[in-house]
Amino acid sequence: MYEISFIAIIVLFLIVWRQHRRLSHVERELTTLRGIVPAGGKSIETAISTPAEALSGDETAAVKVSQDAGATDDETAFFDGPWNVAAKVKEETAGEAMPEPASRQASPVAKPDIETALGTRWAVWVGGVALALGGLFLVRYSIEAGIFGPGVRLTLAALLGFASIAAGEFVRRTGFKVPVQGAAGAYVPAILTAAGAFVLFGTVYAAHGIYGFIGPASAFLLLGLLGIATIAAALVHGQALAGVGLLGSLATPFLVASQSPSPWTLFGYLAIVLAATAFIARIRDWSFLVIAAFTGTGLWTLLYMADAFEISAPVVAFIDVASLAVLAFIWLGGRGEEQGVSIPLLWSSLASAVLVAISVLILIVDPDIAAGHAIWGALVVAAMVAAALYRRPALPLLYGAGAATVLAYAWMSPLSTISLDFSGSYPEIVGIQTLAAQSSLPFLDFILGLGFLAAGLWAARRLVVKAWGDAASWAGWAAVVPFSILLSDWLTFGNIDHDFFYAVLALILLSALMVGGEWIARAEEPPLAGGPAASFSLGGAGVTGLVMLHMAFGSGLTTVLLGAAAIVPAVATRWRAYPVLGWLSAGAAVAVLGRVAFDPAIVGAAFLSKTPVFNWLLLGYGVPALAFGFSAWQLARTTNGRPRLVMEAAAALFGLLAIAMLVRHAMHGGVIDSGAPTLAEQAIYTLIALGAGAILVALDMRSPSSVLRYGSLIAGVLSVLAIVFQHFIALNPLYTDEATGSIPVFNLLLLAYLLPAIAAGGLALYARGKRPGWYSTMLGAVSALLVFAYATLSVRRLFRGQHLGYWAGFGQWETYSYSALWLVMGVVILALGVRLGSQILRIASAALIAIAVLKVFVFDMSALEGVLRALSFIGLGAVLIGIGLFYQRLLTRAAQEKQAVEVGS
Template sequence: MDDLWPLLSLVGLAYLLAPIVGLVLAFRNRAQLRELDRRITELARLIAPAPPAAPAAETPAPPITAPQEPPLLAIDESPALLVPESGVPKISDEPPAAAPVSSARAAEPAPSPSRAAAPSRPAAPAARPTTHESFEQRFGTRWVVWIGGVALALGGIFLVNYAVEQGYFGPGMRILLASILAVLLIAAGEWARRTERVSGLIGFASAHVPSVLTAAGTIVAFATAYAAFALYGFIGPAPAFVLLGAIGIITLAAALLHGPALAALGLVGAQATPLLVTSPTPNYWALYIYLAVVTAAAFALARARLWRWLAISTIVAGVLWVLPGIADVGTLAPLAFHVAAGLALVAVFIVAGLWLGPPSRPGHVDRMSSGGLAAYLLGAALLVAATPPHDSAMLVFTVLTAATVAMAWRANAAAGAVPIAAVLAALVMAHWGLAAKNVFLTAPPTGGFEASPADVQWHLAYGFVFAALFGVTGFLTQGRSTGASVPIRWATAGVFAPLAVLAALYYRIAGFERSIPFAALALLLAALFGYATEVLTRREPRPGSAAAQAIYATGAVAALALALTLALEKGWLTVALAFMVAGIAWISLARPLPMLRWLAAAMVVVILARLAWDPRIVGDQIGSKPIFNWLLYGYGGPALAFWIGGTLLRRRRDDSPARIVDAGAMLFTVLLAAVEIRHYAHHGDLYASGRNLTEAALQVCAGLVITIAL
């Protein structure tokens, strides 16, 4: 076996070099064929049929010159191969009479207008027929090349595996040969890039062969470095981590020259390196610093080549890398660095119109810019959810939220991240409340987690910060943008965040019990939203201002409904919400916003849902007195409010919202008569089984009266 070792080495080297030599020869032949085709096309265009010539007596024949030899390849210039027979002018065999050039030019008559215009009119190029690529063309020009590249990469990997199984070479020789193969493939790809841009036939899209060769070499390089670490132990975890990461980053840099396929390969390799190289004592700081470098390289490449898919893939990978260390309390600082660095890199490279980001359109919201900021803010929210309340993670999330709002304030392209940030802030506050439920200020806790007063104070402080951050900026940004979608997003966040934070604090502190202080805060929000609606109404119309007015008006109504919910209980809440329909209809007369009319109709649906949940309104406390009981207030009050609201809405126009409110008024009127009759016939028991004669007679009479009245 030792005698065969040199021969086997030569055979293996020949096996490695044969595909590369074959590809190089194929590139050269393909280049010559394309040059041939180009020259034939150019010659055919030059010898195309000319316009009719003048009589021979007037125009002497020009002297015939010998054709020049092509500089690269010899081409058969016979007329039968170049142009049709009809397009070749006949030339006399006799040589033309020699004459001085000056006399010939002097004797030449003045050119006619048609002859003078002929040389300045170039021949119209033939229209290139539109070709549709068939499966065979795609397979022959793209897939075969990519399959060849994959075969080269797998061949290098399997060659090492085969050598291991047969015991031909030692570990060092295997790694050396694989490294040589990787270098040769990458060098061949660079040579092909400088000499031959693409492969395939003229007229058909083809695969970029230099990229295929470089990608194959990169795969072999990844496999070689990993084998040196995992299979043979030549290098330790730290050098392997650095080597694999360097290969991935260099591959990303090479994608500037070789295209997106190599960028995808480099991103996958760089992001998968921490999964391939493990250590019994993981260093999260080294991991997240490495990921920050990889993310910066990928974002810079995505910005330089405007590859949105690369930026999206990097962002998704960055958010997923939050999960591995999130359960370890000791990883809070590295994880906070990871999400903060990711958010900063998105702001630098991805956000349009901000720092190094791509140019932005005025008033346009870019989904890429907004989504990148929102994704890393989601990572910060996950970090808060995995740590105890009011920990350092909450401070990190608050700072990143404020930074997101500041970037959206400066760049309209990032305005789409503001509503998402508001939702995440509300979810974080709600999670805090759920973690400390059964903790009240109005009564001692009945069990479960008991928090200290400082915990409650921190909860209130963060809630005030979030409500003020979104509420104030949402109002101040109105009128600053030329696009309609930007103020709508800011107004939505400015209304939703304060209401959601107030609801979360109410649950945390009051525990869904009646609370006058929180009702007063809700009334304050209603007043502020109403003031914002009034201010925006008096301003000059701007893009999106009408929708923002409707959003703030809706927020005022929602805050008022929340105040009633927090201050009232039992049936009075239903009655109060019903009279809000009449109030909204009255406001719509003074401020004719279309959203207000639909909001009144939506309130009718909400009250009907409340009625379906418990038709008795107040449970078992209806009362036994006929007619004058809680049913009269619970059904009669909404019926009266809906009649008033429908009448006010129809003063402006008779549309769908007005008809919905009128339908609600008629329904509650009919239900009032029906439930009062049943209450009287069954002595206060609405759920009594059966029906007696008295109830049936009264129901028929009441139905007849209502039908006549309607």
């Protein structure tokens, strides 16, 4: 059976090639004659009889151009055959190939109306389809009614098919003409021929698949001959016939069904149809036709896999490999590399890649398929990669093969069955259902991974200069597929906590990708530029290295080593200026950030030591902070791009996180998830943020960086927001009644209000001239408010002790003390504002004194009695008068100094 199919395909090659040569010769002759007539305006007979040397210069040029043009796309040039060349040229010169006279060019051509379209074009097309369907339905009716025996039914069907083809040939040979514009698309000979081919395809298939009159070998031979006939007819009648023939071929198994179909017969038949269609499409460069053929074959494969009670993996592998062979050897065959990769070629490859990849994915992961059949899917994957290597336009096959492999191993791994518990403060893994690999062949994973790795790196190096996009694709899949297989096997068969065996395999893959990336970069022009292909390979090495650390070490060491790993690519920039190296450092920072987000305790809250400072928090946050800082320093001296800014931000972030987590750990007795922070803890966070803002400003002054500049602004704004919402409102001892401590000065009020006030004021002074004006103003105002709060709450503590809750009420002396305190503070702040030349302090002084005045006149007048009320007003008056005298003296001195300067000048 297979030998006859192979012979039929060889015969198909020979006949089509011979026919193609004959038709190309006829086309060249007709093109030459078309070029002669417009040049001299002579009659066809005169042009044919005139020797070449008797033509004028223009005519000779026209002939030469026509000969150089080669074959044309005018399919109707073959209607009358090569035996009637003169008559055909006469028709062509009278038609659209002949230039119109000027008088006729000026008049617009009337478009065909609906009546013409319905009566000519659509009537012919619908009639042809009805003729073909009628023949098949007649056969089906005879089966259901039992009118004729099987032999008679098949004979009548075959006669109907041959009669339709004969009618089409008769109409074509008798000089069929289409004088009406718009009706030429309904070419009657092609439609009659298509209907006949449609019926004959169904007849042969029924003779084998339903009645068993002919065996598989005979069926293959007859179907091959029908394919050859369809090719020959399509070359004469045009693409429409090939499309109709393809549609009929694909629909035949539907219309003539069998109770016990043979998948080998079905897909052998489809393979022959696909090959025949690709031949004719290749000769005429009909991309749409071949896309339809690949799509139809792929849909038939998926339909079989969805409908069959038991899928035959070898059958699916056969049709997939046959489709790939047709794509690589027939449709894409003979296209030189210098022609480039066109969009139609990519679309045809994409159609095949998508459908073949889906069938491979089902073949590997479908639980209904017996174990061990995954090897057939692996063979198809290997064929896809080989076809993509052999033909550049078949690059979509690489994407299909890679995607199918990655999805298959992801499906077989326990990633989709992992269970998380979200009831606690942080999600925890509570269960993983391990699935057995479908293939049950460990070496299959190794072969697939090694195949993608070797083919990808080799192809990337070969194409890195002439097709950098293709090279990047190969390098990318060379990293993604082996990594996915390794990850799946580790999760399925390995120890998730730590497994040195898979860590060694990851180290081998890491080394191969690093060497491969360097190997590709050396082939670049200029060498060692670190383009996309090398970047993908090195990027895959970086990701593999991060996972290798997870495989080899426990939680704590993994986090620490991930942070330290950021140094490696940063230091590598001393020898290679690859752009990807800096981003590998940034990737390590992101990986560490993801780990601490999942487990802030680094080693798990249950295993975290209660020893202050010297515990896993110091290593888990401190080491990455130092590593990121060193990486930023190194990158600033080599590549100095955006990765350097990312590493600076990561270093600052982890530095703050380290201090904050250590503070929380110390203040909560070794527990970091004990609930909301206290005022003391929040005060430390605020001091850390203000200190970080000052550090970032200082670093930015020494080494300007947008990350440092905006980071300092963000740190200052976040500090102010924390002070306003936490210190003044949420955690204010007046509202929480939190104990402030028994020591008179060194207590909670000092930590939560006075120290942040000093820090904010110092940062405001330091940032003057280095940051926008609003930044220093904001910090100065917050500093003044913190001083005000500290003094006021200290008075409250003096009268009420450690607990300052407002519900305890306010005594007369306490109320008077606030007024006196605010007035004194206003005077002191005013003096400092004058001394320092700070308008902000002077405005704060005025605001504080205004608050004191309002309190005295509104609150003290009703709340105080006797001598305290009088003292309140007396003190207020004295202060206000003193401030007035002070300002008068200040203004007088300023005026005298100004006059002295004017006199001196």
